[in-house]
Amino acid sequence: MLDDFLTxxxxxxVGVALAAAPLGCFIVWRRMAYxxxxxxxxxxxxxxxxxxxxxxxxGGVLVVSLLMAILVSTLSGRGYAMDxxxxxxxxxxxxxxxxxxxxxxxxRLDLMAYLFGDILAVTPTDLGIIWGGCALVxxxxxxxxxxxxxxxxxxxxxxxxxxSPVREQLVLTISLAIVVxxxxxxxxxxxxxxxxxxxxxxxxxxxRTPEAMAAIAAFIGCGGSLAGLRLSYHLDTPSGPxxxxxxxxxxxxxxxxxxxxxxKPRHIN
Amino acid sequence: xxxSTQGLSVRLGGHRVLHHVDMSVAxxxxxxxxxxxxxxxxxxxxxxxxxxxxSTGSVQRADGLTIGYVPxxxxxxxxxxxxxxxxxxxxxxxxxxxxxxxxxQAGVEGLDKRQVxxxxxxxxxxxxxxxxxxxxxxxxxxxxxxxxxxxxxxxAFYRQIEQVRxxxxxxxxxxxxxxxxxxxxxxxxxxxxxxxxxxxxxxTVTSTPEYQSLFGLDDSDAFATYPHPSNAGPGLESVN
Numbered sequence: 001m002l003d004d005f006l007t008x009x010x011x012x013x014v015g016v017a018l019a020a021a022p023l024g025c026f027i028v029w030r031r032m033a034y035x036x037x038x039x040x041x042x043x044x045x046x047x048x049x050x051x052x053x054x055x056x057x058x059g060g061v062l063v064v065s066l067l068m069a070i071l072v073s074t075l076s077g078r079g080y081a082m083d084x085x086x087x088x089x090x091x092x093x094x095x096x097x098x099x100x101x102x103x104x105x106x107x108r109l110d111l112m113a114y115l116f117g118d119i120l121a122v123t124p125t126d127l128g129i130i131w132g133g134c135a136l137v138x139x140x141x142x143x144x145x146x147x148x149x150x151x152x153x154x155x156x157x158x159x160x161x162x163x164s165p166v167r168e169q170l171v172l173t174i175s176l177a178i179v180v181x182x183x184x185x186x187x188x189x190x191x192x193x194x195x196x197x198x199x200x201x202x203x204x205x206x207x208r209t210p211e212a213m214a215a216i217a218a219f220i221g222c223g224g225s226l227a228g229l230r231l232s233y234h235l236d237t238p239s240g241p242x243x244x245x246x247x248x249x250x251x252x253x254x255x256x257x258x259x260x261x262x263x264k265p266r267h268i269n
Numbered sequence: 270x271x272x273s274t275q276g277l278s279v280r281l282g283g284h285r286v287l288h289h290v291d292m293s294v295a296x297x298x299x300x301x302x303x304x305x306x307x308x309x310x311x312x313x314x315x316x317x318x319x320x321x322x323x324s325t326g327s328v329q330r331a332d333g334l335t336i337g338y339v340p341x342x343x344x345x346x347x348x349x350x351x352x353x354x355x356x357x358x359x360x361x362x363x364x365x366x367x368x369x370x371x372x373x374q375a376g377v378e379g380l381d382k383r384q385v386x387x388x389x390x391x392x393x394x395x396x397x398x399x400x401x402x403x404x405x406x407x408x409x410x411x412x413x414x415x416x417x418x419x420x421x422x423x424x425a426f427y428r429q430i431e432q433v434r435x436x437x438x439x440x441x442x443x444x445x446x447x448x449x450x451x452x453x454x455x456x457x458x459x460x461x462x463x464x465x466x467x468x469x470x471x472x473t474v475t476s477t478p479e480y481q482s483l484f485g486l487d488d489s490d491a492f493a494t495y496p497h498p499s500n501a502g503p504g505l506e507s508v509n
Contacts, residue, residue, distance in 0.1 A: 029349040150359045153345065159320040160338030160410070161360045207350040208384065 009119045009229055012130050013243065016183045016195060017221030019134035021203075022141045022214040023175055024196035024221075028204070029152050030172075033197050034083055035072065038090035039180050040192040042068035044097030047114050047184070051104050058129055058181050065177035068093060073173055094189075117188030117240035119229065126185055133182035137175045144171050149210055187240040194244045199224065202251040205258030220250055270295055271334060271408045271440045272317055276326035279312055286312045288464045289326070294408060294440040299430070301451045302444045304461035305483060310444045311341055313461065314410050317442070334408060337401030341412040341444075343393070347386050354381035357400045367403065375399035376425060390417035398426070402433060409433070411443040423447065427454045448484070 027036050043061045050060030068089060075085055101111060113121070122130070141148065151158040151168035158165045183192050199221040200213065207213035228243030235242070273293035279286045287309045294300050302310050315321045317328060318338055345351065357368045365381070372378050375395040380388070388396060394417050401409060409430070415423040427450060434441055445451040452458070452471040460466040466479040474480050 029346060031346065031348070146360045146362075152349065153351070153356075153359065154340070154343055156315060156318065156320045156340050157338060157343075157359075159315075160318040160336045161404075163360060204348060204350065208352055208382075209350055209355050213350055 005120055005122075006229070006233065008122045008124065008127055009239065010226055012119055012122045012127055012186050013225030013229055014222045015127075015130045015134045016179070016186050017199070017225045018218055019137040019175075019179050020183070020196045021199055021218035021221050023137065023172070023179055024198075024200035025203075025210065025214045025217055026141075026148065026152060026172055027176075027196055028200045029210075032082075033193065034086045034090075035069070036176060036180075036193040036196045038072060038086040038093075039065045039069050039176050040184075040189050041090040042093035042097075043180050043184055043192075044114065044189050045093045045100065046097070046181075047189075048097045048100035048104075051101065057184070058133075061184055062177055062181040064093075065180045066174065069173040069177050070170075073169060113188070114184060115188050115190050116238060117184065117186050117191065119186045119239045119243075122185060130182045130186065133178045137178050140171060140175055144168060148172065187243065191240050191244050194247070195221065198244070198247045198251050202247070202254040205254055220247065220254075224250055270329070271331050272442075273329050274313075274316070274323075274326060275329070277313075277316065277323050277328065278325045279309070279316055279321055280324045281312065281321070286463065287316070290461070290465055292459055292465060292468070294442045296407070296440050297434065297438050298456045299434060299441040299443070299454060300457045300459060301455040302442065302459045302461050303446075303448060303451070303480075303484075304466075308462045310461055311412055314338075314412050314442070314444065317410060331407065335404055335406045337404060337406030337409045337439075339394070339397045339401050339409075339411045339414045341416070343397065345386050351385045352381065353383050353385055353388070353396055356385050356396065357381075357403055359400075361404065363403060371399040371403045372396070374402070374429065376422070376429075391419065391422055394418060395422075395426075398429070402437075405437055407437075407439050409439055409441045409443075411441070411445075413444050413446065415445065415447065423450065427451075430454070 027033055043065050046061035046064030047057055049064065050057045053060070072082075072085055072089060098111075147158070147163045148168050148171065150161060150163050151165040155165040158168070179196070180192055183195065187195050199217040202220050203213045203216035206216055224247035225243050228246035229239055231237070231246060232239040232242035271294050274290055277290040278288050290313065292313075302313065304310050312321060316323060318336055319328075353372070354365065354368050357363055357371065368381055369378070372380055375398050377392050377395045377399070380392065380396065385393070385396070394414060398411075398414060411430075415426050418426055430441055430443075431454060433439065443451070443455075452475065455471060457468065458471050458474040459468040460474055460477075460480050460483065462483060466483065467474055467477045
């Protein structure tokens with residue numbers, strides 16, 4: 001079954017969508033959309049380093065994403081606004097990464113694959129890494145779920161209940177770095193943030209509890225990955241961007257439908 | 270002793286907010302912190318829960334202390350969907366029935382399916398109290414918990430605190446600006462203005478010059494906190 005590249009692509013897309021859904025919800029709730037973006041951009045530097053040192057791409061990306069995320073977490077609140085810091089670090093990391101890659105004359109052609117991903121080139125080994133990483137992230141987020149929610153809701157309430165907001169932030173940061181590292185091959189640096197945020201944003205109008213929002217986001221992400229993949233096959237378009245386009249369309253539909261549905265009961269009240 | 274501080278000083282952004290504060294709360298007592306705006310009342314509470322690190326001095330908490338905390342202001346981002354029942358199940362899951370009872374006790378029954386951000390200020394304040402009480406706290410920390418409540422709601426609130434103190438035998442530390450109401454409901458008063466100006470029973474504190482200069486009360490206001498003389502007059506003594 002894994003011999004078919006389309007099957008592998010579908011499984012890779014579903015794996016990433018499942019892990020990205022709950023994580024994307026936290027990114028939306030904590031208003032750190034830029035954070036996902038910055039971590040993803042820094043991943044480019046990781047790709048360059050791995051190619052220079054001939055180490056597995058996954059490892060290099062993971063290390064650089066983690067460093068970036070931890071650096072931003074530590075520096076924020078020390079005189080710079082978060083968005084300024086992220087803007088500086090994300091784009092400089094991407095620029096340094098691109099320059100570093102250009103020194104490797106032999107691999108210049110592969111650059112597009114890391115910027116936009118190449119889900120159709122996923123190997124069985126890649127699939128193992130993707131599902132392993134995603135399963136780890138899902139397990140971690142599920143295990144810390146209640147504490148993560150409380151820390152997201154209000155840091156002081158978390159402190160009072162013996163939950164450390166700093167530790168929970170670290171759990172999210174590490175999870176984010178893992179998802180970026182495994183998803184880079186599927187959707188690429190430029191579209192990872194979209195995979196994280198758009199399904200969660202589309203799920204918001206239909207959710208009454210945090211769990212419902214994560215579940216609906218996972219459903220939208222998986223459905224979008226499969227449908228986008230199929231569409232790209234028929235239209236002969238690049239797969240990663242097609243998936244994101246499809247999910248973005250779902251977001252527009254969700255907005256239109258929720259305006260119709262949610263505003264009506266308020267009028268009756 | 271549930272919680273105590275020794276020589277506690279806190280600096281926030283280079284500014285000295287608390288200076289050499291010694292205080293404590295024991296099981297079963299209600300302690301009120303009064304003080305003008307910016308006197309470090311909320312910072313003291315936030316230091317007690319561990320959200321603010323002391324620059325010098327220390328905070329001692331009893332082993333396994335469960336804290337119920339009602340903050341002064343709580344902003345819930347509307348990107349986060351959250352029903353009242355779900356909110357009450359944080360950080361520990363609660364049975365629906367327990368949630369319903371807690372809401373009823375707080376005077377907001379039937380709100381469990383409502384979204385938290387759709388509540389009015391007063392309703393939300395009561396939901397926060399219900400959540401704090403659900404975990405059977407040893408220590409209840411209330412930061413101006415009655416703001417946003419109407420007068421009747423505020424009176425009911427203090428009655429519930431008194432009741433909770435009796436059933437749970439917990440310590441209560443509260444911040445309030447409603448001096449007249451609070452002075453009747455509290456065992457001890459700590460008057461804070463960066464440091465502890467004075468402390469003791471409501472009667473002793475209100476008669477100190479520090480308290481009177483801080484709150485700028487004229488005589489009639491200050492005396493209003495005392496029991497009216499006729500209540501404890503000679504007529505009463507003869508009955509005894």
